[in-house]
Amino acid sequence: MAWLDALRGVGALAVVGEHMLPWILPGLRPYWFNMGMYGVLVFFLVSGYIIPASLESRGDVRAFWISRIFRLYPLYLLVIAVALIIAIWVPVRVQVPRDLSGVAAHLTMLLDVVHIGGLADPMWTLSYEMVFYLLVTALFVRGIHRASGVYAIVFGAIAIVAGIIFDSPILGGPWPAIISGALFLTGLTCLLSGNFRTTAAYTLGLMAVILLLFSGYVPWFGAAILAVMFTGTTLYRWEHGTGPFWPVLASAALVAISPVWSIQAGWWWVQPQVWITTLALAAATFAAARALRDRTIPRTLVWLGLVSYSVYLLHHPLLRLLPEFFGDMRDLTLTTRLALGTGYLATLLLLSWATYRLVEGPAQRLGKRLARRTA
Structure with a gap:
């Protein structure tokens, strides 16, 4: 590797x-x-x-999840502490709310999909990593995780539709961050303890998709990112002989054209x-x-x-x-x-x-x- x-x-x-x-x-x-x-x-x-x-x-x-927590959170929490120390000289970004929603969003890493800025700018990508983990866990528990090519194509199509329909988060305000924070902590506790694990996995997966599409900064972009990640999974399955290659090409084409008609696509890149x-x-x-x-x-x-x-x-x-x-x-x-x-x-x-x-x-x-x- x-x-x-x-x-x-x-x-x-x-x-x-x-x-x-x-x-x-x-x-x-x-x-x-x-x-x-x-x-x-x-x-x-x-x-x-x-x-x-x-x-x-x-x-x-x-x-x-034990592996993921110990992989991501120790350094993440250290960088949060560093950013707060640096705030003595450089003010914290205005996109970071000074209330419970900011704390909850940083705790879950779901920053971008609850329309909250991170203490360190690159933290926004961790939101989509976390959404992907939650969704893959739900699919795995349900036993439908091997249809990666289908999910890549579906999220690519959603990216196009979301770009045409949405011009801002539908679920605004601080509550998506606060509610998702409570659900995340409860659900993760269930996943780690084994109590109500299936219900917790389904709830967290559904929550992740809802936040991605209805509370994220740029819904089409979030869906396109999920399509890219599932495309990576599709490549893995094709390589190991457990899936076809054509969904890779289909999802790539959908992601490529996803910003063409999007309302929120004014950036040069x-x-x-x-x-x-x-x-x-x-x-x-x-x-x-x-x-x-x-x-x-x-x-x-x-x-x-x-x-x-x-x-x-x-x-x-x-x-x-x-x-x-x-x-x-x-x-x-x-x-x-x-x-x-x-x-x-x-x-x-x-x-x-x-x-x-x-x-x-x-x-x-x-x-x-x-x-x-x-x-």
């Missing part, structure tokens, strides 16, 4: 580049595709490919040419890595994949500090900006290595031990 780690490393660096270049080297930022969305799509394809396989190989919902180019590059990167998976993967890329979660979550809070120390960096000389960029990347990688060694790695090992013990 080293090729998947390498893909995570490539995705993380692309997101860092998207956020760093406008501040330090704006002339190098490409506009014929979106680097950040390219990296995010690579991440989602990897998650779609491996997460359902992880659940199925375990065959145990409790073990799966969802204009058809840029959007399709970004999708194609992400798909080509995934396909190339898969084709080369039997060859020796460069250790640097594998290492970047191991620390990619830390790189992804830490890079933006760290980047927000730079203007506090150096002002508008675009006014500095090229030599100074290159030095700042190099120093920033070196600091980011060093911190990411440290958080992986001290937080991520130990937490993952503990999660695996607990998962094996409860399986």
Whole structure:
């Protein structure tokens, strides 16, 4: 699975580049595709490919969720603490409400699908990871999880329809975050304890879909992301001889045209040419890595994949500090900006290595031990 780690490393660096270049080297930022969305799509394809396989190989919902909790939350909570400390110098984003809804949304990671901003900007993608986990769990418990190609096509079609119908979240206000927070905690407790596990899985899966379509910032975009993730699962099934390949092409076509008629598609990176180019590059990167998976993967890329979660979550809070120390960096000389960029990347990688060694790695090992013990 080293090729998947390498893909995570490539995705993380692309997101860092998207956020760093406008501040330090704006002339190098490409506009014929979106680097950040390219990296995010690579991440989602990897998650779609491996997460359902992880659940199925375990065959145990409790073990799966123990593993996910210890994989995601320790570093996530650390970054929340870091962001709050940085708020001493850089105010917290206005998109983060200062009430119970903000706490609930961060607790569940369902930030984007309850229309609440995260303390660290990249946290929005974790919303769709969590929606995917909840939905896959419900499908697994029901025994209908192998029809991944159908789900990819369905969510691709929903993305098109949602783009035509919705121009804002239907379920507004703070209550989606608060209610989903209560349901999430209750349902997760049931999944881990085994009490009312089936009911909890169905409830959480249904809640995830409702939030995605009726409470998310951009419903068509959320549905398109789920289509991409299920496309990754469809690839896995085709590769192992348990599903056809054609749904991959069908869902890709639906995702490609999903923003064309969307009301909420005014950003430059969802204009058809840029959007399709970004999708194609992400798909080509995934396909190339898969084709080369039997060859020796460069250790640097594998290492970047191991620390990619830390790189992804830490890079933006760290980047927000730079203007506090150096002002508008675009006014500095090229030599100074290159030095700042190099120093920033070196600091980011060093911190990411440290958080992986001290937080991520130990937490993952503990999660695996607990998962094996409860399986």
